[in-house]
Amino acid sequence: MAMKKKPVTGMKDILPKEMEIRDYVISQIKETYTTFGFSTIETPCVEHIENLSSNQGGENEKLIFKIMKRGDKLTASVPKANEDANVLADSGLRYDLTLPLSRYYANNANDLPSPFKALQMGNVWRADRPQRGRYRQFMQCDIDILGEPTILAEIELITATTTLLGKIGFEKFTIRLNNRKMLKAMAAYCGFDEKDYDNVFITLDKMDKIGMEGVAGELEEQGYPTENIRKYLTLFEKTTDDIDGVEFLKDTLGDFLEPGVAEDLETIMKSVSVTKSADFKIVFDPALVRGMSYYTGPIFEISMDEFGGSVGGGGRYDEMIGKFTGQNTPACGFSIGFERIVMLLLEKDYQIPSKDEKTAYLVEKNMPQDKMLEILKRANEHRANGRQINIAIMKKNKKFQKEQLEKEGYTVFEEFYADSFR
Amino acid sequence: MAMKKKPVTGMKDILPKEMEIRDYVISQIKETYTTFGFSTIETPCVEHIENLSSNQGGENEKLIFKIMKRGDKLTASVPKANEDANVLADSGLRYDLTLPLSRYYANNANDLPSPFKALQMGNVWRADRPQRGRYRQFMQCDIDILGEPTILAEIELITATTTLLGKIGFEKFTIRLNNRKMLKAMAAYCGFDEKDYDNVFITLDKMDKIGMEGVAGELEEQGYPTENIRKYLTLFEKTTDDIDGVEFLKDTLGDFLEPGVAEDLETIMKSVSVTKSADFKIVFDPALVRGMSYYTGPIFEISMDEFGGSVGGGGRYDEMIGKFTGQNTPACGFSIGFERIVMLLLEKDYQIPSKDEKTAYLVEKNMPQDKMLEILKRANEHRANGRQINIAIMKKNKKFQKEQLEKEGYTVFEEFYADSFR
Numbered sequence: 002m003a004m005k006k007k008p009v010t011g012m013k014d015i016l017p018k019e020m021e022i023r024d025y026v027i028s029q030i031k032e033t034y035t036t037f038g039f040s041t042i043e044t045p046c047v048e049h050i051e052n053l054s055s056n057q058g059g060e061n062e063k064l065i066f067k068i069m070k071r072g073d074k075l076t077a078s079v080p081k082a083n084e085d086a087n088v089l090a091d092s093g094l095r096y097d098l099t100l101p102l103s104r105y106y107a108n109n110a111n112d113l114p115s116p117f118k119a120l121q122m123g124n125v126w127r128a129d130r131p132q133r134g135r136y137r138q139f140m141q142c143d144i145d146i147l148g149e150p151t152i153l154a155e156i157e158l159i160t161a162t163t164t165l166l167g168k169i170g171f172e173k174f175t176i177r178l179n180n181r182k183m184l185k186a187m188a189a190y191c192g193f194d195e196k197d198y199d200n201v202f203i204t205l206d207k208m209d210k211i212g213m214e215g216v217a218g219e220l221e222e223q224g225y226p227t228e229n230i231r232k233y234l235t236l237f238e239k240t241t242d243d244i245d246g247v248e249f250l251k252d253t254l255g256d257f258l259e260p261g262v263a264e265d266l267e268t269i270m271k272s273v274s275v276t277k278s279a280d281f282k283i284v285f286d287p288a289l290v291r292g293m294s295y296y297t298g299p300i301f302e303i304s305m306d307e308f309g310g311s312v313g314g315g316g317r318y319d320e321m322i323g324k325f326t327g328q329n330t331p332a333c334g335f336s337i338g339f340e341r342i343v344m345l346l347l348e349k350d351y352q353i354p355s356k357d358e359k360t361a362y363l364v365e366k367n368m369p370q371d372k373m374l375e376i377l378k379r380a381n382e383h384r385a386n387g388r389q390i391n392i393a394i395m396k397k398n399k400k401f402q403k404e405q406l407e408k409e410g411y412t413v414f415e416e417f418y419a420d421s422f423r
Numbered sequence: 424m425a426m427k428k429k430p431v432t433g434m435k436d437i438l439p440k441e442m443e444i445r446d447y448v449i450s451q452i453k454e455t456y457t458t459f460g461f462s463t464i465e466t467p468c469v470e471h472i473e474n475l476s477s478n479q480g481g482e483n484e485k486l487i488f489k490i491m492k493r494g495d496k497l498t499a500s501v502p503k504a505n506e507d508a509n510v511l512a513d514s515g516l517r518y519d520l521t522l523p524l525s526r527y528y529a530n531n532a533n534d535l536p537s538p539f540k541a542l543q544m545g546n547v548w549r550a551d552r553p554q555r556g557r558y559r560q561f562m563q564c565d566i567d568i569l570g571e572p573t574i575l576a577e578i579e580l581i582t583a584t585t586t587l588l589g590k591i592g593f594e595k596f597t598i599r600l601n602n603r604k605m606l607k608a609m610a611a612y613c614g615f616d617e618k619d620y621d622n623v624f625i626t627l628d629k630m631d632k633i634g635m636e637g638v639a640g641e642l643e644e645q646g647y648p649t650e651n652i653r654k655y656l657t658l659f660e661k662t663t664d665d666i667d668g669v670e671f672l673k674d675t676l677g678d679f680l681e682p683g684v685a686e687d688l689e690t691i692m693k694s695v696s697v698t699k700s701a702d703f704k705i706v707f708d709p710a711l712v713r714g715m716s717y718y719t720g721p722i723f724e725i726s727m728d729e730f731g732g733s734v735g736g737g738g739r740y741d742e743m744i745g746k747f748t749g750q751n752t753p754a755c756g757f758s759i760g761f762e763r764i765v766m767l768l769l770e771k772d773y774q775i776p777s778k779d780e781k782t783a784y785l786v787e788k789n790m791p792q793d794k795m796l797e798i799l800k801r802a803n804e805h806r807a808n809g810r811q812i813n814i815a816i817m818k819k820n821k822k823f824q825k826e827q828l829e830k831e832g833y834t835v836f837e838e839f840y841a842d843s844f845r
Contacts, residue, residue, distance in 0.1 A: 003473065004473065004474055004477055004526070004746050004747045005471045005473055005474055005526070006526060006529045006530045006747050006748070007530055008466070008467050008526075008530070009467060009469050009470065009471055009513075009514050012467035012469060013467065014464070014465070014466055014467070014527045014530060014531055015464060015465040015466075016464065016531060016534055016535070017462035017463065017464060017535075020462065020463045020464055020465060021462075021463075023465075024453065024463055028450075031446065032809075035811055036806035036807075036809060036810060036811050036812065037806060037812070037813075038781075038783075038811060038812060038813030038814070040439035040442065040443075040831075041439065041442045041443075041446055042436070042437060042438065042439060042442055043436070043437040043442060043445075044430070044436055044437075045430050045431060045434035045435065045436070045560050046468065046546060046548075046560060047431050047434060047488070047516075047548070047559075047560065048431065049427045049431055051425065051426065051427055052426055052427055055426055066469070066490050066491075066493075067490065067491045067493075068488050068489065068490055068491070068516075069488075069489045069490070069491050069508070069511060069512060071488075071489075071550050075508050076508070079504045079505055079508055080505070082501045082504060082511075083501055083502070086491070086497050086498070086501055086511075089491060089504075089511060090491060091431075092431050094469075094490075104426070104427070104428060104430075105436045107428045108428045108429060108430070108436060109436055109438060112438055113438070113439075114827055114828070114830075114831055115827075116815070118813070124468060126468075126469070128493050137469075138467050138468060138469065149816070151816060153786075153814065153816060156799065157814065160799070160803060164803070164806070164807070268792055271792070271796070272792075272795065272796055272799055275796050275799075275800070276796065276799040276800045276803050278803060278807055324426050325426045325427075325428050326428070359460075361460075364575075370690055370693070370694075373694065374693070374694055374697050374698065377578065377582070377694055377697075377698040378697070378698045381582060381586070381698050381700060384458035384459060384586070385458075385586070385700055387454075387458060388458060389457055389458050389459075389460060390458065390459070390460060391459070391460030391540070392460070392575065392579065393538065394571070394573060394575060405536055405537075406536070408536075409462075409536050
């Protein structure tokens with residue numbers, strides 16, 4: 002078989018320039034989230050196929066990279082593969098970090114503090130149709146607070162994330178906030194059946210793209226009563242994106258809304274905006290759905306005009322860990338769109354602050370051993386003090402060599418010749 | 424299907440305590456190797472099955488986690504799977520970082536400097552039999568210099584790695600050095616046929632475990648002439664582990680040894696030991712083999728008494744990139760045993776230097792909103808100055824809660840009550 006030079010379809014080689022930005026963002030993430038008391042953890046990239054196919058992952062479950070059984074187990078499964086090829090796989094690559102985190106917490110709760118504040122950075126894989134800017138392997142970065150039932154979790158997650166974004170130069174972004182319970186209360190108030198909620202929300206989720214009338218049109222096509230739809234739309238029209246909007250819905254929905262839901266939304270909005278250090282706003286968005294069905298309470302998303310879409314989001318999922326343990330554990334998480342953030346920073350040619358000077362030593366070819374030793378010694382002494390020194394054998398076209406090194410960021414050059422150290 | 428709490432066989436969840444050490448080692452690796460002019464890069468974890476099965480990986484190729492084709496391609500392959508189950512896979516998880524690096528360089532050489540100094544840290548996967556301390560997913564950390572034909576590459580790789588080990592507290596370790604060409608010259612001198620070299624070296628590689636007489640016994644069992652074996656053993660007995668040893672072999676082997684090989688070994692040894700900043704020694708080990716057949720020149724390994732085995736190694740592999748491009752490119756790499764190093768640090772309860780003080784705020788339950796806002800503000804101000812602050816709702820058993828937090832490293836506690844801030 003011939004060797005292939007390109008990466009596998011939909012995955013990419015990351016060049017040094019992009020890696021510098023990635024490494025910088027990663028260091029800022031670790032530093033910032035650490036100040037909020039989060040601890041880094043790691044879960045294996047490979048997960049049980051049973052867990053990946055447990056209906057927690059929504060559409061992502063269709064995109065799993067499946068890993069084949071090995072040895073005798075594979076041989077035994079092959080004859081059954083004609084009926085269902087899934088029998089050939091015993092595991093797969095994780096498609097997100099939330100499911101592995103829940104398994105991790107279920108497996109290790111005895112050795113973890115409560116509440117537990119976890120920071121997880123790692124690759125996930127989805128066999129999506131390849132398209133510009135979307136890859137089949139990409140990095141996710143999640144913070145989660147497990148075991149904290151109060152909205153202190155939501156407030157800390159949102160504050161930590163907005164602080165991070167501010168530090169790496171983003172501003173004027175928007176945090177959109179809602180609650181799955183508010184979504185449901187609105188649907189109930191307008192006369193939709195509980196069994197139809199998920200379907201109605203899938204349509205509502207398109208509001209950004211098709212507008213309110215578009216949503217109305219689709220709901221009508223699907224055969225829901227016109228009366229319900231009109232009532233639903235009016236509700237959205239009348240609701241403002243601030244605390245008054247939450248108050249309005251609280252008054253309007255009455256008993257359809259669980260007690261405390263509106264108050265919690267207000268407290269989150271107020272706490273985040275009063276204590277904020279970055280330049281952003283937090284708004285109430287009653288049309289915010291978030292795809293995953295596992296959310297049980299507050300949900301939130303970051304919007305950036307520069308990106309024209311979400312660059313992160315999360316929410317409360319109090320019932321997922323219970324799927325592993327049989328006992329529900331409060332859980333709330335925020336995932337930032339690491340790849341999108343890196344893309345935005347690359348696009349605006351972001352300059353990493355306070356980068357150290359880089360020095361290149363150009364050493365004449367065939368330098369005598371004793372002089373070479375002097376050069377190596379000198380370099381190592383400077384390196385021990387944290388200076389960045391690249392030793393290179395001088396090329397015939399020294400001018401071109403220097404230009405290339407300048408492209409890599411080298412600004413200081415020292416030349417060494419056999420006859421004398423100039 | 425029931426959800427599974429344990430990680431998949433042979434892989435592990437990493438708890439915060441271990442992650443702290445891992446993160447620290449990673450930061451030291453990045454920092455140290457950067458001062459030597461290495462740039463971080465990343466390759467996808469998934470690699471073409473053709474590349475993974477190209478005989479570059481030796482025994483590792485038997486341990487590949489294979490990824491199933493998807494959709495129509497899978498359906499089309501299933502009927503042929505009875506003959507050869509391999510037709511079901513189109514890719515697999517990488518088993519090392521060297522093969523992906525070679526593909527990466529072949530794919531991106533036009534956008535990379537020459538020589539190119541790469542730092543790659545990432546997980547690799549091997550479906551090995553699970554055993555204590557060995558996992559099926561583990562982190563590798565490689566530095567490679569591509570495009571540098573002189574031994575400046577070897578010297579820089581060894582110096583960078585020993586500097587790193589010194590920084591994270593290791594001392595009295597040994598760098599063992601040899602050259603594949605020296606190995607071959609010794610075998611030729613003793614009368615072994617070229618076709619038998621690989622086989623002879625596999626036996627020689629067991630010297631550490633079975634001793635010189637053991638090696639002799641195995642070689643005799645395999646039917647090699649006693650005369651050759653005796654000559655071979657005498658050569659090893661007479662060769663010292665210093666520059667004199669290299670000189671002795673140079674004189675003895677004469678024309679069997681390619682010109683320059685001995686001189687290069689001497690220069691590497693001298694350069695590394697004269698310029699070293701850590702406390703270690705570099706020795707000549709004519710019995711050092713290194714498993715992989717792709718090595719073409721100098722090879723080296725780190726031994727630590729505390730570990731009783733290799734904690735890293737590498738060498739020159741000038742012919743691998745040519746497998747992708749048709750044109751050979753000088754290449755030399757050093758891989759440190761990241762997992763072993765982390766294990767050793769955990770075992771000796773390594774204390775990360777200058778860790779910041781961690782503060783916990785204990786907040787009485789149901790704190791009024793206005794007071795909670797003050798607490799959040801105060802925490803965020805301190806966090807902005809880099810302090811680490813964890814806000815926790817006060818539990819009934821406050822003493823126990825504090826003890827738990829102390830285990831997490833919190834040393835400063837502030838308590839907040841609704842009636843007054845004490």
